[in-house]
Amino acid sequence: MTQRVIKVRTKPSYEIIIKPGLLSEIPEDLKANFSFGKVSIITDSNVEKLYGRTLLNLLQSSGISAEVFSFPAGEQSKNMDTVVMLSRHLIRSKFDRQDLILALGGGVVGDVAGFLASIYLRGIPFVQVPTSLLAQVDSSIGGKTGVDLPEGKNLLGTFYQPARVYIDPEVLKTLPENNLRDGLAEVIKYACTLKPKLFNFLEKNHHAVLSLKDKALLRIIYDSCQAKAQVVSKDEKESGLRRVLNFGHTLGHALEAYADYKLQHGFCVAVGMVFACRLSERLRLAQTGLTERVENLLKLYRLPTRISELGLKVDRADVPKIISYFGRDKKVWKGKLTLILLKNLGDFVFYEVSETKTLESVLEELL
Amino acid sequence: MTQRVIKVRTKPSYEIIIKPGLLSEIPEDLKANFSFGKVSIITDSNVEKLYGRTLLNLLQSSGISAEVFSFPAGEQSKNMDTVVMLSRHLIRSKFDRQDLILALGGGVVGDVAGFLASIYLRGIPFVQVPTSLLAQVDSSIGGKTGVDLPEGKNLLGTFYQPARVYIDPEVLKTLPENNLRDGLAEVIKYACTLKPKLFNFLEKNHHAVLSLKDKALLRIIYDSCQAKAQVVSKDEKESGLRRVLNFGHTLGHALEAYADYKLQHGFCVAVGMVFACRLSERLRLAQTGLTERVENLLKLYRLPTRISELGLKVDRADVPKIISYFGRDKKVWKGKLTLILLKNLGDFVFYEVSETKTLESVLEELL
Numbered sequence: 001m002t003q004r005v006i007k008v009r010t011k012p013s014y015e016i017i018i019k020p021g022l023l024s025e026i027p028e029d030l031k032a033n034f035s036f037g038k039v040s041i042i043t044d045s046n047v048e049k050l051y052g053r054t055l056l057n058l059l060q061s062s063g064i065s066a067e068v069f070s071f072p073a074g075e076q077s078k079n080m081d082t083v084v085m086l087s088r089h090l091i092r093s094k095f096d097r098q099d100l101i102l103a104l105g106g107g108v109v110g111d112v113a114g115f116l117a118s119i120y121l122r123g124i125p126f127v128q129v130p131t132s133l134l135a136q137v138d139s140s141i142g143g144k145t146g147v148d149l150p151e152g153k154n155l156l157g158t159f160y161q162p163a164r165v166y167i168d169p170e171v172l173k174t175l176p177e178n179n180l181r182d183g184l185a186e187v188i189k190y191a192c193t194l195k196p197k198l199f200n201f202l203e204k205n206h207h208a209v210l211s212l213k214d215k216a217l218l219r220i221i222y223d224s225c226q227a228k229a230q231v232v233s234k235d236e237k238e239s240g241l242r243r244v245l246n247f248g249h250t251l252g253h254a255l256e257a258y259a260d261y262k263l264q265h266g267f268c269v270a271v272g273m274v275f276a277c278r279l280s281e282r283l284r285l286a287q288t289g290l291t292e293r294v295e296n297l298l299k300l301y302r303l304p305t306r307i308s309e310l311g312l313k314v315d316r317a318d319v320p321k322i323i324s325y326f327g328r329d330k331k332v333w334k335g336k337l338t339l340i341l342l343k344n345l346g347d348f349v350f351y352e353v354s355e356t357k358t359l360e361s362v363l364e365e366l367l
Numbered sequence: 368m369t370q371r372v373i374k375v376r377t378k379p380s381y382e383i384i385i386k387p388g389l390l391s392e393i394p395e396d397l398k399a400n401f402s403f404g405k406v407s408i409i410t411d412s413n414v415e416k417l418y419g420r421t422l423l424n425l426l427q428s429s430g431i432s433a434e435v436f437s438f439p440a441g442e443q444s445k446n447m448d449t450v451v452m453l454s455r456h457l458i459r460s461k462f463d464r465q466d467l468i469l470a471l472g473g474g475v476v477g478d479v480a481g482f483l484a485s486i487y488l489r490g491i492p493f494v495q496v497p498t499s500l501l502a503q504v505d506s507s508i509g510g511k512t513g514v515d516l517p518e519g520k521n522l523l524g525t526f527y528q529p530a531r532v533y534i535d536p537e538v539l540k541t542l543p544e545n546n547l548r549d550g551l552a553e554v555i556k557y558a559c560t561l562k563p564k565l566f567n568f569l570e571k572n573h574h575a576v577l578s579l580k581d582k583a584l585l586r587i588i589y590d591s592c593q594a595k596a597q598v599v600s601k602d603e604k605e606s607g608l609r610r611v612l613n614f615g616h617t618l619g620h621a622l623e624a625y626a627d628y629k630l631q632h633g634f635c636v637a638v639g640m641v642f643a644c645r646l647s648e649r650l651r652l653a654q655t656g657l658t659e660r661v662e663n664l665l666k667l668y669r670l671p672t673r674i675s676e677l678g679l680k681v682d683r684a685d686v687p688k689i690i691s692y693f694g695r696d697k698k699v700w701k702g703k704l705t706l707i708l709l710k711n712l713g714d715f716v717f718y719e720v721s722e723t724k725t726l727e728s729v730l731e732e733l734l
Contacts, residue, residue, distance in 0.1 A: 119525055144489065237490075
C-alpha cells in the first residue's frame, strides 16, 4: 500500500508518514533523513512488551545504537518525577544533543517523551511513533508536550515539534476496543469542524472502520492528520485558529475534571460535541437536524451521547458545578470563555458565551 | 544618571535597561510596556528580605496585583522539586497565561524562574531583575534557563527569552564582596574575548570598580551586556559563535565538577582563563606576554590565577582526571572538544584540541 506524507508547516517544519507496516521501515528512514548518534526509545510498560523490543531489535539490526527506557503505563505516570527519572537514565547512558529520542506509545508517552526531549540539555531532537488512534490523529501532531500536576492536567509543558511522525495503522490491531473508540471521537471532531467529506465517509463505512480494514483506517487517519496539520501550521502556539481543535472539549474537559479524570477522554469529548451541537441549534446558529446527525454518527461508533452513558451520576443540582469548570480551562481567552460552535458541518464559529442559563438548560437535557 | 538600553535581537527580541535606582521605576515601566494581569515575584530567601518586600510594595502601590513566592537561597534549590513547588503555588493562586513572572535575584533565581516561566501552562511571559553582578552581566541575558540533576548542573532547561531585563547597579552595594568578584571574572572574560577597550578600562579603574562607584559599575555592566547581547543575537541556540562565551569555562567547569560544585564559578573561570591564555601562547597562537597581562588584571581584582588559590588540593597525579572532565561538557561539539583560545585581546579562535599531553603540561604549571 502506498505511503502518505503530510507536511506540518511549523517552525521547524516536519513530515508525518502514514503507511501500514511502517514500523519495520523506521530504522532505514531515520538513517536516510537524519544525522544522529544513539537512539533512546521512550515507552511505557504496555507498549514495551508489544513493540518496544521489536523496534529495538530492528534499530540494532540496522547498525543503530539504541536503548529502551520505559515507565509504568497510565496517566498517573504523567508527572515530573517520570521526566526526572528518564533524564537521569539518559545522562547515565551518556545521551547528548547529537542523539535522538523516539517516543513509542500513546498520548501519555508522546507528551512525556516530547517534554523530556524539549528540556533535556535544553532540547534534543525527537520523533513520534504513536501507537494509539488518539495519539496518531491528535496528540502526536502539533508539538504540545507536558505533564500533570496534582492540581490538573498538562499544567507544565512546552511547545516542541517532533522531527518526524511515523504512523503505522497496523499497530491499532493490538489495541483494546475502548482505546480505539477514544480516538474515533477525535476523528469525528475533525469531521464535524473541518472535514465534512470525512463525516460522510464515516457515516457510510463504519463497518470497515470498526473492523480495522487497512484502507478505511488509512483514510480516517490521513484526513484527521491533514486537518490537524493545517490548523497547527497556521497557528502553532494556540493564539487563534487552533482553538477549533477544542470543539467538544470544553464540556469534555469539565466532565473529566468533575469525575477526577477517571473517564476516557474521547467519551467525554463525544458528549461534549453533542452539547456544542445542541447549543448551536438553541442559539439558532445551526439549523435543526445537525445535532441528530452528529448523535447518530457517534452512536454508529458506539460512543456516548449522554452523561449517564459515561457511568457518571449527575442530576440537575450538579449542573452549575460542571459549568463552573468551563472557566478553569487553560484556553480561556483573555478572560472570556469561547466555545467552538457549528453553523453546519465544516463551518464553525468562535462564540463568546455570556448566557450561563442557556448553558445550564442545554446541559440538563444531556443528563 | 542616564539610562542605558541594549536591544537583544533574539526571537522574540527584548531590551535590557540599565540605570542606578531603576528598581523603583519597574512598576511604571511594566505598565507602560506590557499588557498583563497579576505579577508573581519569584525570589530566594536572601533576596526576599533585601528587595522582595520592597518591590512587592512598589508594585502594589502602582495598582498592580502581585505576590511573592520564594525558595531557600542556594544552588541546592536549583532542582525540579523547586520548580514543581512554585508551579503549584502559581496554580493555586490562579496565575494564567496573561500574568507575568518577575525573577528577582541572582543566577539561581533567574535560571529557576525562567525555566518555570517557559513550562508553566506551556509558557508565560517573564522579566528578569538580576541582583548579582554575575546575573546582571551573564545569566539574565540570552535566554538560558534550567535546573540541576544529581548527575550535573543545568542538565534540564530551555532556551526562553525574557520580555525585558531590568538592571539596577545600586543593588550590588548590598552584595558580599566574594559575590562581586564572581561576576568580575565574567566581565574580564568579555574584556579578553570581545572588548579590548573594556580591558584597558578595567586595568586603569580597579579602585573605582572595587569601591562600587556608580559610573564605573555602569560602564562595566553596559559593556558586558552589550558583548553578551551581540553574541546571543547572532547565535541564539549555541550552534556557533555563542561558544566564545565559554572562554575560560572548559577548565572552569572541570574544576567546579572536580570539587563537587563547592567552589565559586567565577573563581574557577578566572583560573580557566589563565589556562586558556597559557595554552594560546604554548600553541604559538598568541605572543608571549598575553598571559601575564591577563594574570595581572585578575590579581588587581583579587581573583585566583592558580588552582591552589581555589583552596583545592591537586597534585600532578590528579591532572589527567581533571582533563577528563573536559569531555563531559554539554558544549562538546560534534564529538570534538573545542577550546576558545586567544590570538590577542579581542581576537579569539575556536581551537579543536587533540594534544592531551599539551593540556596536561599547561595545567601542571597552574597547580
